[in-house]
Amino acid sequence: MKSDSQLQQDVMAELQWEPSVHATRIGVEVKDGIVTLAGQVDSSAEKWNAERAAQRVSGVMAITTELKVQLPSSTKRSDGDIADSVHSILEWAYSLAVGRRIKVMVEAGCVTLSGDVDWQYQRQAAADNLRTLTGVTGVNNEITIKPSMAAAAVKSDIEAALKRTSIADAKKVFVAVHGSDVTLSGSVHSWDERATATNSAWGMPGVRNVVDKMTLAY
Incomplete structure (x- = not known):
């Protein structure tokens, strides 16, 4: 198991390896395997990429973020202008019927999405499509999944999906279903x-919430 000092060095190296991140402006602290990122970034996308880079490092148990998005003057836009762009992106990415079910609010460049969709991939894509939008400082995804599943069949279907994936020991992942909520432990x-495990759970239509209680066993 890596020491906190080794994890810190590895995370810093991974940030330097990531071309979309200005690593010299990001500080890294590690305590008991939990990584804290602090500093300043130029966009919501850079913040997202820094978090993903740290997560790629073997031995990282969890990540907390204190990164602040400070937009360069050339990329600042009014909230109204950002909202118009967000609506256009959502209508382009989805059918008009689905796009209109997603509500948009923008405050100080931070976009909040609400409403409902039918699938988790639609919920995730709605936020992912906006992270690189000029002027966006953050994305809060409050979209819910419209329930449409038969709970009795969900547990066995998710367990079967886990066995089909690349998880080394799928038997060590336990599935509990309550209504339209799935808990993985x-x-x-x-x-x-x-x-992979959480994506398998989200792959069931109508799943509204996946609670991740899994631990990492390096």
Whole structure:
């Protein structure tokens, strides 16, 4: 198991390796495997990429972020202008019917999405499509999933999906279903396995919430 000092060095190296991040402006602290990123970035996308870079490092147990988005003057836009662009992107990315179910609020460059969609991939894509939009300082995704599933079949279907994936020991991931909420517990060996497990749960239509209680067993 890596020491906090080694994890700090590895995270800093990974940030320097990531071309979309200005690593010299990001500080890294590590305590008990928990990484804290602090400093200033130029965009919401850079903040997102810094977090993903740190998460790629083996041994990282969790990440907290104190990164502040400070837009260069050339990329600042009014909230109204950003809102118009967000509506256009959502209508382009989805059918008009789905796009109109997503509500948009912009305050100081931070976009909040609400409303409902049918699938988790639609919810995730709505936020991901906006992170690189000029002038956006952050994205709060409050979109919900419209329930449409039969809860009795969900547990076995998710367990079957886990067995089909690249998780080294799917039997160590436990699935509990309550209504349209799914809780995953047990252990996995990497952040990639953790993401694969949660994506498998989100792959069921009508799942509104996935609670990740899995631990990393390096």
